[in-house]
Amino acid sequence: MADKCDLCLLGLIILSSLLTGISGVDDHVFISSGEYVRLPCNNALSDCKSKTAWNYNSFRRSAAVELITGGIKNKDTERHERLSLESDCSLNIKNVTEEDYGLYICQQWIYVNGKDQRQGPDARVYLHVLHVSVSPSSSSSSSSSSSSSSSQTGISPGRSVTLSCQLYLYTGFSCDDLVSYEGVELLWVNQAGVDLKTDSRYQILSSSDQYHCIIITLTTTLLNEDNNREWRCQLTHRNQLKTSVRYTVKYSGEKTVLEEPHNVSNTKVYQYH
Known part of the structure; x- marks a missing residue:
């Protein structure tokens, strides 16, 4: 038992040194x-x-x-x-x-x-960069080079849409440690800020891969009342909002736009001590 405790303590010391950094x-x-x-x-x-x-x-x-x-x-x-x-x-x-x-x-x-x-x-x-992509993609989709927005045509009620929110994160430690010890989390929420995991019409899945420390996808079938509806992927650290991306549904031949909310400070810098 003592050996296991020693290993746990050593792991915490190593994690702390990685978070603190050389300087x-x-x-x-x-x-x-x-x-x-x-x-x-x-x-x-x-x-x-x-x-x-x-x-x-x-x-x-x-x-x-x-x-x-x-x-x-x-x-x-x-x-x-x-x-x-x-x-x-x-x-x-x-x-x-x-x-x-x-x-x-x-x-x-x-x-x-x-x-x-x-x-x-x-x-x-x-x-660390937060990015949202949409599938299925459309051959007529386009993207803007001057803002964090992309557009997609051909979206309509009855279609299934999947939004993938990806955190590109560079660290010297594992994603599990980042989530467990530092409390970094991605959430899909509605305009009122309510976690969409509480609504059965949305399928929310979390995963990770070599380049994306955290991926959270939202899949739903679009309804008539979803026109102009907004969904947001937000990144929190220890329950504090750091940045977010929003996706707004547009029907009637309008473009579906992925854009940044204006009320979030995206250049917030914080430090690990």
Whole structure:
């Protein structure tokens, strides 16, 4: 029994170290796809334009990508046009996509004795992206490049629709630990904020895979009264709302639009201590 307790304690210590990070405090930013996000650099020096470097790590890449070097954007990166560096060394990303999730590292460099030297600890920011997709898809569907919205035509009463809400989350620990110890949760709710699991007309299923730490799908058959009805996928951490995506049903040849609610602060940054 003592051995089992020792193993449990060791597991909690390891989890705590992963949440805390090498520098003592890591920033975790939750954002919905299509939005604008600011990633803070907590080790900033006075001259960010000449001394700052931002690197990006993802499970989908074998090596880190240099986004900013010496305060200058690297033009050979695919997200070059969507990046900008602020005077406080923070990194801005516009029109966030699910491909942007990952670990961003801000480093500061100074010139000493004829060569560059890294100054202070790295500032680590984990960017987690919430994204919703709709099926079955339509050949006439389209998407917007300037906002987190997609549209689908051909939707009508009597059709079955499935909304898949996916959290692209970069961590050094398992999804089970994230849910159990940190209380991260995805929910489908109606306009009043009521959990749709309480309504038998909706099938709600949760799962995970290699890239999506949490997936929650909503499946239902559309009714006549569903026109202009709104469903929201919301992400909570320890029962506090972090970000959400809403889906509004449109009939009579109108487009079905997936859009961000305006009353949610999507650039909320919180820290694991």
